[in-house]
Amino acid sequence: MSELSDLYQEVILDHNRRPHNFRVIDGATAKQEGYNPLCGDRLTLYLTLEGDVIKDAAFQGQGCAISKASASLMTDAIKGKSVEEARDLFEHFHAMITADTDTQQEDMGKLSVLAGVREFPTRIKCASLAWHTMKAAVAHETDAPVSTE
Amino acid sequence: MSTSIAVAQTFDIARVRADFPILSEMVHGKPLVYLDSANTSQKPLSVIKATDDYYRHANSNIHRATHLLSERATGLYEGARKKAATFLNAADPHTIVLTKGTTDGINLVAQSYGRTFLKAGDEIVLSWLEHHSNIVPWQIVAEQTGAAIQVVSINDAGELDQDEYARLLSPRTRIVAVGHVSNALGTINPIKAMIAQAHAVGAVVLVDGAQAAPHLVIDVQDLDCDFYVLSSHKMFGPTGTGVLYGRKTLLEAMPPYQGGGDMIASVTFEKTLYNQIPYKFEAGTPNIAGVAGFGAAIDYLSTIDRQAALAHEDDVLEYATARIREIPGVRIIGEARHKTGVLSFLLEGAHPHDAGTILDKQGIAVRTGQHCAQPVMDKFCIPATIRASLGIYNTREDINALVKGLFKVKEVFGV
Numbered sequence: 001m002s003e004l005s006d007l008y009q010e011v012i013l014d015h016n017r018r019p020h021n022f023r024v025i026d027g028a029t030a031k032q033e034g035y036n037p038l039c040g041d042r043l044t045l046y047l048t049l050e051g052d053v054i055k056d057a058a059f060q061g062q063g064c065a066i067s068k069a070s071a072s073l074m075t076d077a078i079k080g081k082s083v084e085e086a087r088d089l090f091e092h093f094h095a096m097i098t099a100d101t102d103t104q105q106e107d108m109g110k111l112s113v114l115a116g117v118r119e120f121p122t123r124i125k126c127a128s129l130a131w132h133t134m135k136a137a138v139a140h141e142t143d144a145p146v147s148t149e
Numbered sequence: 150m151s152t153s154i155a156v157a158q159t160f161d162i163a164r165v166r167a168d169f170p171i172l173s174e175m176v177h178g179k180p181l182v183y184l185d186s187a188n189t190s191q192k193p194l195s196v197i198k199a200t201d202d203y204y205r206h207a208n209s210n211i212h213r214a215t216h217l218l219s220e221r222a223t224g225l226y227e228g229a230r231k232k233a234a235t236f237l238n239a240a241d242p243h244t245i246v247l248t249k250g251t252t253d254g255i256n257l258v259a260q261s262y263g264r265t266f267l268k269a270g271d272e273i274v275l276s277w278l279e280h281h282s283n284i285v286p287w288q289i290v291a292e293q294t295g296a297a298i299q300v301v302s303i304n305d306a307g308e309l310d311q312d313e314y315a316r317l318l319s320p321r322t323r324i325v326a327v328g329h330v331s332n333a334l335g336t337i338n339p340i341k342a343m344i345a346q347a348h349a350v351g352a353v354v355l356v357d358g359a360q361a362a363p364h365l366v367i368d369v370q371d372l373d374c375d376f377y378v379l380s381s382h383k384m385f386g387p388t389g390t391g392v393l394y395g396r397k398t399l400l401e402a403m404p405p406y407q408g409g410g411d412m413i414a415s416v417t418f419e420k421t422l423y424n425q426i427p428y429k430f431e432a433g434t435p436n437i438a439g440v441a442g443f444g445a446a447i448d449y450l451s452t453i454d455r456q457a458a459l460a461h462e463d464d465v466l467e468y469a470t471a472r473i474r475e476i477p478g479v480r481i482i483g484e485a486r487h488k489t490g491v492l493s494f495l496l497e498g499a500h501p502h503d504a505g506t507i508l509d510k511q512g513i514a515v516r517t518g519q520h521c522a523q524p525v526m527d528k529f530c531i532p533a534t535i536r537a538s539l540g541i542y543n544t545r546e547d548i549n550a551l552v553k554g555l556f557k558v559k560e561v562f563g564v
Contacts, residue, residue, distance in 0.1 A: 004507060
């Protein structure tokens, strides 16, 4: 049986209390809102793109510990990566949080603390909100808020 | 077919709990503590059995065939309509439209009554307490007709501002749509007085009774409301069915909502004649099994001393409010003088969604989020709440489990 401690690991609680990159980027080249209306999680993601490279990433907003920790870890992880690499990372992250427990996972580094989410299906949307927001931001797909509900 | 239920003279909580099979369910290895009845109520065995019996012994279409099964199905369906009329103290069962639920009932009134009778410059009065289902249908019809929407605000306790309501009413007001009981905060609105005020300016009133029906005794004649809508699933019946009560003269003046079978008297390509009320609003084959279960749910409630049940629920709500308030870091949202069934609150340092997951692991089902009432959340400048909501089967022990669970949330988050 999945345990609460698998979901609420100390690292996640730390990122919730003191999220990394929790700020506005003045002059960001991409800005995108993400919003899950049913639970009320809301974040704004800021990216500074130079050519194809994400030079800086930051976010602001409010949400549960899982959505905040995920945004905090994601902004750390995508800094310095190309847009293509960031998209790839999203694919792997998404596979990690939705896969069967037994499936062998690629090493996701610091992001692997969120693997426990897969045992809590109702929380997948929390963990993936920042990532879907990032995907829309780099694609300039939409001005409307992104949702994972 | 029907399950006979002995009439209880007083409220026997142990017996009521025994009527609901799911209350002995284990979740995550823990006994279920169900505190989410404002979302949907649990179902007594008699309701489960009534839907099962329908499929076993009566399954067929209503109002259409000459065979025995159709007669049985029609009997169950029309029987439920009569029961609903009695439940609401409506004088005539023909004023009871069977719908898919509260949302369907409101959309029916908005599109049939509203779209026909509203014009540019007219006003619809709503309140900040409303569920999205009593906001969005009116926004749609306002856009279609050019009518404007006025909204009654709420005070810090979560009560409607009655002075503002009186100010907003004018000869321009054509429709007032207001909840009987708030789903997010549990506030009981003084709807009888509000209806009289609306009538004084010539407006019709729709009451959203979804949250009132499982708790309060409803009398549409005493309230003198024009429309009253409710959902079966909030009052111990199946999902996918409910009731729209409408004043007879209004229902008769309203055009059909949807076209189809059963809502017509005669169809030709030259001229189709519509059926009488309520059938002209009931196009297509309805949720017959659900309606059979709904009838059983009304029967179930009729065996219960409603006043004694309400006194029991009030006791549990008062106890919950006192116990939750003692927890350091708790902020209760919605402290109206007249409340029923709902305790909404925040726990400092733990987001409601995280609290919901941690409570769930202890077998405790609450709802977390906006409760389809974003304006209420905006009013209090909060993104979400933890909502514990009660049914007739809840006990002080359930609240003790919730309090213990909330201390576990605090432990996980170190707050």
